[in-house]
Amino acid sequence: MASTRSTLEKFSSNLEESMGLREVDLSPKLSPVPLNRDAGRRPLRNVGRVDINQVIPDPEQPRAEFSDEAIERLADSIREKGQLSAIRVRWSEELSKWIIVAGERRWRATKRAGLPTIDCYFHEGEISKSEILEQQLIENLLREDLQPIEEAKAFSTLMTINNWNGKQLAEALRVPQAKVSRSLALLRLPDDIQEQVAAGVLAPRSAYELSKIGDDKVRRELAEQVTSDGLTRDEAASVVRQRKGKPKQQSRGTRQTFASAGGWKVIVTANRRGSYHEIEEALLDALEEVRLRIANGIQIL
Incomplete structure (x- = not known):
């Protein structure tokens, strides 16, 4: 009897709602000003979590070798801290599986860590082999x-x-x-x-x-x-x-020329390749020597 009454009340409520009557306003209460942490945030429809067994490697992935030791280290990290970044996958109608585009190493480590699901970025639409x-x-x-x-x-x-x-x-x-x-x-x-x-x-x-x-x-x-x-x-x-039958290549030296507005030229040379930092040090050494000669009254002959 109680079940019948409950059903009738629910039916009555649905009937009134269909007629435009509603006792309680079910529309969400939105804050006129979002919280600071929500400002600028937008959900992405193509990011989510899927059963890890629904994901398979790409047989044409250029990388064929995976270090077992590196996989184990990453698996330990995932067990402790979780998966920090999503892998990228595409859907295969032929295989009815998600195929990995990028992130096979993370997928292998997640499987080894024993997690039942994996975070993915799902490619929508066609994506070429290239x-x-x-x-x-x-x-x-x-x-x-x-x-x-x-x-x-x-x-x-x-x-x-x-x-x-x-x-x-x-x-x-x-x-x-x-x-x-x-x-x-x-x-x-x-x-x-x-x-x-x-x-x-x-x-x-x-x-x-x-x-x-x-x-x-x-x-x-x-x-x-x-x-x-x-x-x-x-x-x-x-x-x-x-x-x-080719002779050993001789290492090229360094030669840089710096001209002043007064017509003077300063030439820096070395019998090896150098950097501008080394040239700067050489010029500073030369400047210190020039100032010392000026202080001692030495004249240019």
């Missing part, structure tokens, strides 16, 4: 997470997709063009030498010097010499120059 790769590259470059050969292959792929040259790639990624050139040069090396670079046996800068030689047999011989003797990049460059 845009995905570019975002992944930028994140990895900023974090310095990519191995040298991974980076070189990602550069090459992005150039192919967009029909870019090295200069255009450098401008798009905001990196020096020389970095792109050195990186791509590693792909000209034989696979076994690339594997040495990827494994950290051969330093990428030394490998770049080896790429200047066209003969793969000579490259392998020099790679063996560099790794067995522990040669530095400069030493590797010297060995390459010798093999190519």
Whole structure:
């Protein structure tokens, strides 16, 4: 009986409301002036939390190697402090999963930390393969997470997709063009030498010097010499120059000329490269010497 009465009262209330009658005003009470902490804040519809099992890595992610030790350290941090920044994901209709655009390392650490959900920035709309790769590259470059050969292959792929040259790639990624050139040069090396670079046996800068030689047999011989003797990049460059029959480059010195309004010129030279800070120190030393000579009454002959 009580249930019937309750139902009738609810029905009556709904009927009156449908007729425009309401005993209680249910509209939210808004403060005419927002709290200071809320001023300027706006919610984002594409940021939220999702079941971590609904998120999967991108199989075409340029980064293939992840340090287990680094993942464990990050997992410990996430257990203690939580996830500090959201990963970026896109929806795949084909897989019915969210695919990681950027943040796979955080996803792996969050899974290892045992968290059931993960904070995400959800990309809405279509995103091209080039845009995905570019975002992944930028994140990895900023974090310095990519191995040298991974980076070189990602550069090459992005150039192919967009029909870019090295200069255009450098401008798009905001990196020096020389970095792109050195990186791509590693792909000209034989696979076994690339594997040495990827494994950290051969330093990428030394490998770049080896790429200047066209003969793969000579490259392998020099790679063996560099790794067995522990040669530095400069030493590797010297060995390459010798093999190519080029003399060692002489280091350029420094020569700077400063002209005054009265027609005087002050010339600063050194037999090595220097900086303007060093030139300033030299000029201050010279100025002190000039003032000392003036004080002692020394005349210019």
